[in-house]
Amino acid sequence: MNTYEASSSLSPPKDAVAHKGQFYGVYLLCSQSPDLRYRGKCYVGFTVNPNRRIKQHNRGRDFGGAKKTSNKGPWEMVMIVHGFPNNIAALQFEWAWQQPTLSTRLKTFNELKRKRPRESHFDYNFRIVSCMLCIGPWHRLPLTIRWLEVGYERDFLEPLPKQMQVVSGKVAITASQRKLKSLEQPATQLWTPECHLCMQRIVQPERSRIGCLNATCCLTCHIICLANYMLGDEKGHYIPVTGVCPLCETTFTWAALLQRKRTLQKGGGCEEEAYGDELSDMEEPPDVNSDIEEVPQQNEKIYELSD
Ligand SMILES: [Zn+2]
Ligand SMILES: [Zn+2]
Incomplete structure (x- = not known):
């Protein structure tokens, strides 16, 4: 079976870019490493299952964690932005948050180009996301900004768009959302x-x-x-x-x-x-x-x- 036979025999996935009700989140991790080289460093990522994802980061690369976070933790997931209509919207948000100097939406914001002297990695990432939530295309989305660690909780620098909400506490993925995910990922593979x-x-x-x-x-x-x-x-x-x-x-x-x-x-x-x-x-x-x-x-x- 070559690629093109495979391609033509597959009809395009109908809901390829949207699973209604599915959870799509973009999170911020902060390192609690005892090693001062890593402590306080941040990482932005995308997930459909935050509770599983943080375990993967903390168990290292062999268990599905990212290369960038492996052995630099333990990591705390301090906040997650969710409520994206589909995975593409969430992935675009993630990419812009990771790459403010390259993102077409953010590169005009000179003040986001680099971390200020003495500014913590967390403060820098918070500044970027605060800006993102107030500009297009994201300012139109009904997003939830969820604090997962009380110690980091703070007010946003600008008032957020009215349809967004800020909450605290763990994410509870519903049974139907879990079911969707398990259909996509047979455990034996x-x-x-x-x-x-x-x-x-x-x-x-x-x-x-x-x-x-x-x-x-x-x-x-x-x-x-x-x-x-x-x-x-x-x-x-x-x-x-x-x-x-x-x-x-x-x-x-x-x-x-x-x-x-x-x-x-x-x-x-x-x-x-x-x-x-x-x-x-x-x-x-x-x-x-x-x-x-x-x-x-x-x-x-x-x-x-x-x-
Ligand atoms: Zn695909
Ligand atoms: Zn690309």
């Missing part, structure tokens, strides 16, 4: 990246995954999902010509994207580096249990007997 557009696993990433031309953008998605996204309403067309990245809004041609994918593949193991791991909200790999540990011992015995 191994740990694989997730597509930013349909949020399903990319089972054969070497064949069916594509990223963005912008080297700083972490977009990762199924080829078919990005093609459908770029085609938009152009029914009757099967191959897009040009489009805009759903995350960083870089304009590119489809040919250039495919060329980049071929170059990465020829280069061997560079693909993982090129896509990064920070954005993916991944399922934990199965826990190693005692049954698995016993297997090598049995094998050793077999070899001894056959000698």
Whole structure:
């Protein structure tokens, strides 16, 4: 089965970019590391399950945590912004919060370009998000800004748009939201990246995954999902010509994207580096249990007997 057969046999996921009622959140982590090199550092990420996500960050990269947070914790999830209509809106918010100097919405705000001298990482990130909530396109969304750690709670610098609410306390994901997620992620599958557009696993990433031309953008998605996204309403067309990245809004041609994918593949193991791991909200790999540990011992015995 090659990529294009796979693509044509799959109808575009109907709800690829919106699961009604699904939870999409963008959170801020602060490091509580005893090591002063990391203490107070911040990390912005996207998740559909904050309670699971914080555990992954604190258990390290092997358990689905991001490379940037591995061994630099423990991390506290201090706030989360949720209520996005779909994962793309949340991912765009995440990307802009992470990259205020590159975001088309934020790069005109000179005061957000860097952390001020003596300003804490938290204060800097809070300043960025305070600004974001008051400008387009985000100021129209009915977002909830949730404080998860009382110690960090503070007033916003500007009054927030009326339809937004500020609350404190843990996120309670409803049973129906959990059910949606579990349908997407069969527990028996191994740990694989997730597509930013349909949020399903990319089972054969070497064949069916594509990223963005912008080297700083972490977009990762199924080829078919990005093609459908770029085609938009152009029914009757099967191959897009040009489009805009759903995350960083870089304009590119489809040919250039495919060329980049071929170059990465020829280069061997560079693909993982090129896509990064920070954005993916991944399922934990199965826990190693005692049954698995016993297997090598049995094998050793077999070899001894056959000698
Ligand atoms: Zn997809
Ligand atoms: Zn991009």
